[in-house]
Amino acid sequence: MGLFGDLFNRRDREIAELMNPVLAMKLREFVLVDDDPSYVKHYFKFRNKEGEDEEFITVYRRVGSQLEYLRTMSRRAVWGPEFQTLSESGPWSMTITHLIEQGQRLSSNTRPTRGHFASKIGPSTPTQPTKSEAQTVEPPRSAETPSPVGMDAVRAFSSEVRKNPNGYAVWMHEPNPGEFVVLLVTLDRDGSMTGGWSLGSFSSRKEQGAFALEVARELQISLNDVVPASEQKSAAPTSDDLTYSVAEMDNQKFPPSHGTIWLDGDEIWLGQATKDFSFDGRSYHIPGSMVCFARAKAAREGLLNVLRKERDLWAPGNEASVKARLIAHAEKLRR
Amino acid sequence: MPFFLRVGDDGKAKVCETNSSQLGLDGPAHKGKIWLDGDVICLQFPSIDNITVAGRPPLQIVSHMVRFPADERGMTAAEAVLHVRQQMMQKGNEALLLAFAERGTDHSAILRLYKEILP
Numbered sequence: 300m301g302l303f304g305d306l307f308n309r310r311d312r313e314i315a316e317l318m319n320p321v322l323a324m325k326l327r328e329f330v331l332v333d334d335d336p337s338y339v340k341h342y343f344k345f346r347n348k349e350g351e352d353e354e355f356i357t358v359y360r361r362v363g364s365q366l367e368y369l370r371t372m373s374r375r376a377v378w379g380p381e382f383q384t385l386s387e388s389g390p391w392s393m394t395i396t397h398l399i400e401q402g403q404r405l406s407s408n409t410r411p412t413r414g415h416f417a418s419k420i421g422p423s424t425p426t427q428p429t430k431s432e433a434q435t436v437e438p439p440r441s442a443e444t445p446s447p448v449g450m451d452a453v454r455a456f457s458s459e460v461r462k463n464p465n466g467y468a469v470w471m472h473e474p475n476p477g478e479f480v481v482l483l484v485t486l487d488r489d490g491s492m493t494g495g496w497s498l499g500s501f502s503s504r505k506e507q508g509a510f511a512l513e514v515a516r517e518l519q520i521s522l523n524d525v526v527p528a529s530e531q532k533s534a535a536p537t538s539d540d541l542t543y544s545v546a547e548m549d550n551q552k553f554p555p556s557h558g559t560i561w562l563d564g565d566e567i568w569l570g571q572a573t574k575d576f577s578f579d580g581r582s583y584h585i586p587g588s589m590v591c592f593a594r595a596k597a598a599r600e601g602l603l604n605v606l607r608k609e610r611d612l613w614a615p616g617n618e619a620s621v622k623a624r625l626i627a628h629a630e631k632l633r634r
Numbered sequence: 635m636p637f638f639l640r641v642g643d644d645g646k647a648k649v650c651e652t653n654s655s656q657l658g659l660d661g662p663a664h665k666g667k668i669w670l671d672g673d674v675i676c677l678q679f680p681s682i683d684n685i686t687v688a689g690r691p692p693l694q695i696v697s698h699m700v701r702f703p704a705d706e707r708g709m710t711a712a713e714a715v716l717h718v719r720q721q722m723m724q725k726g727n728e729a730l731l732l733a734f735a736e737r738g739t740d741h742s743a744i745l746r747l748y749k750e751i752l753p
Contacts, residue, residue, distance in 0.1 A: 508692035516739060541687040541728045545663040546680040546697065556667035560677070562716040566640075569668070570661050589638040590647070597645025599709040606704070610670040 319393040321355075323348055329402075332356075332418050333411035337494075339366055341402035342417040351376045357398050358421045360493060369487050370466070371395045372421050382420050384463040422485055422493055453498060453514050456483060460518045469515045469522045470495070471507055479507035481514065557609035566591040569602065571609075578622055583629035664719045668712075675702045677712050679719060685735045687728065693735035698744050714752045 316323040324345035332340040343355040354374045359366035371391070372382040385391040460467045460483075470482040470492075479502070484495035498514060501507040515522035548559070558571040573587040590605065592598040612628055615621070641647045666679040678699040685693040700715055702708030722731040737743035 505692065508686075512692065512694070541685070541731070543685040543731070544683050545723075546683060548665075548667055548680045556678070557669045558667075559661045559665045560668040560716065561661050561665035562713065562720045563662070567713060567716065568661065570665075590641060591638060592641045593643045594713060595643040595645075596706060598641045598643060599706055599713075601641045601645050601647070603704055603709060606668065606670045606675070 319397050320347070321345060321394050321397055324353060326401075327352070329405045329409060330415050330417065331406045331409045331411045332415045334413035334415075334418055335423050337361055338369075338422055340417050340421070341398070341406060342415060343398060343402070354382070355394075355398055356382065356417050356420055357395075357402050360422075360487065367487070368399060369422065369493070370463070371398060384421075384466070450513065450517060453483070453517055456496075457518055460520060464518070464520050467518065467520045469498075469511050469518070469520060471511045471523070473504075479504050481507055481511045483514065483518075557606050557613075563591075565594055567594065567598075567602065568592075569605065576625065578626060583626060585625075585629050585632060662720075664716075664723045666716065666719065670704055671701075673704045675704050675708050675712055676700075677702070677715060682731070682735070685731065685738075687732065693732070693738050695731075695734045695738045695744070696741065698741055700745065700748065711752065715748060718748065718751060 324347045326343060327346050328342070328344035330342040332342055337360060339359045339361065341357045341359075343357075345353045345355070347353050353376075356372045358369040358372065360369050361367075371385045371394075373385055373391075374380070374382045385395060456467075466486055468484055468486055470484050472480045472482060478500060480500050481498045482495045483498055484492045487493050499510060501510065511522055558569050560567065560569050562568075568589065568591045571588045571590075574585040576583055590602075592602045612624055613621075637649055637651055639647045640650045666677050668678075669676050676699055679697060681697040682695040685695070700712070702711045718730070721727050722734060734744060734747060737747055
């Protein structure tokens with residue numbers, strides 16, 4: 300092997316440990332957590348070089364007789380007391396792969412444990428929800444119609460949801476005609492529902508939509524409409540079933556604009572509103588205008604010139620100079 | 635508003651007359667506000683609310699602003715954005731409106747979508 304071989308091997312090991320810190324840790328405990336009808340978890344406790352414990356939980360969902368990997372969570376002293384979900388695509392990806400492989404190897408020779416604390420970490424099948432909690436529900440086929448829980452209850456979810464926003468979504472569902480339900484659901488990596496809570500039931504789609512939008516904004520997660528496959532349209536939406544309203548624009552409000560602009564065919568239109576003002580008891584009038592510009596270099600320069608003149612005319616500054624500019628401009632237009 | 639100015643390809647303006655009732659100062663729904671902030675063109679669009687389509691929840695595209703350098707290149711880009719805004723409200727382009735609506739309250743996602751679809 301020689302000196303160089305020894306150096307390179309050492310370097311390789313250091314790089315491997317950098318990429319996968321678990322390689323440099325000593326496994327002190329492995330638990331096969333198997334007391335949930337829906338999930339199986341592998342709990343690992345390692346001791347790192349600094350003598351601190353680092354814990355990992357790999358979570359699997361039961362799909363028939365198979366286990367489907369869901370996520371890996373970890374608790375380290377530097378992160379605080381809570382378990383955090385590790386990003387699959389980040390620097391932990393090699394560690395996650397290592398833990399999955401190690402867990403599969405170790406679980407074949409490990410007796411399942413019940414009542415381990417890891418059973419309650421991450422996704423779990425709820426047992427008996429209290430009234431103060433959002434009620435657990437089956438997938439949207441369920442016809443439960445609990446009362447709306449309100450935004451205070453929703454905010455209670457926020458710290459957990461923000462740790463893994465891609466693992467949650469707000470779903471709107473109509474389990475029965477006229478019954479509009481909003482659900483907070485947990486998702487696996489493929490976006491399939493793994494569990495959830497009903498946040499409320501509404502008598503109209505408008506109320507359902509408004510509440511769902513508020514929840515999605517509060518938790519900063521995606522909002523989806525659950526449409527039964529039988530009702531899904533294969534074609535893209537058409538104008539016949541699409542409606543919207545455009546908010547009014549107030550040109551007097553900040554930011555003060557130089558005008559309204561839009562495209563019509565191959566021309567750009569600039570509309571400028573009439574402006575009336577008075578100084579020292581005298582009224583001045585700047586008439587509105589409508590100008591269309593061709594989409595050509597010279598015309599674009601013309602449009603920019605109009606905008607620059609407006610910018611300079613209304614530029615904030617000392618009151619006397621603004622007043623003088625406006626009066627001079629109004630007088631010039633009057634002549 | 636029977637009279638308006640038309641600035642042609644050569645940059646020269648001429649007074650034109652129209653009987654079109656559509657040439658009011660209000661402009662169409664896809665209009666935006668424009669102003670210069672120093673040497674930056676600011677283009678702001680109002681929100682589009684209550685976007686409803688069968689099988690979807692009500693959506694919204696928030697009011698947003700896009701900025702360009704105040705030069706020929708920036709003006710061309712601003713035109714492209716005006717074109718997108720016009721297209722999304724035309725019949726047959728509902729998918730474009732929904733593409734924005736799905737990013738509706740996230741300003742950075744809206745800007746990313748503009749970047750993706752602009753030439």
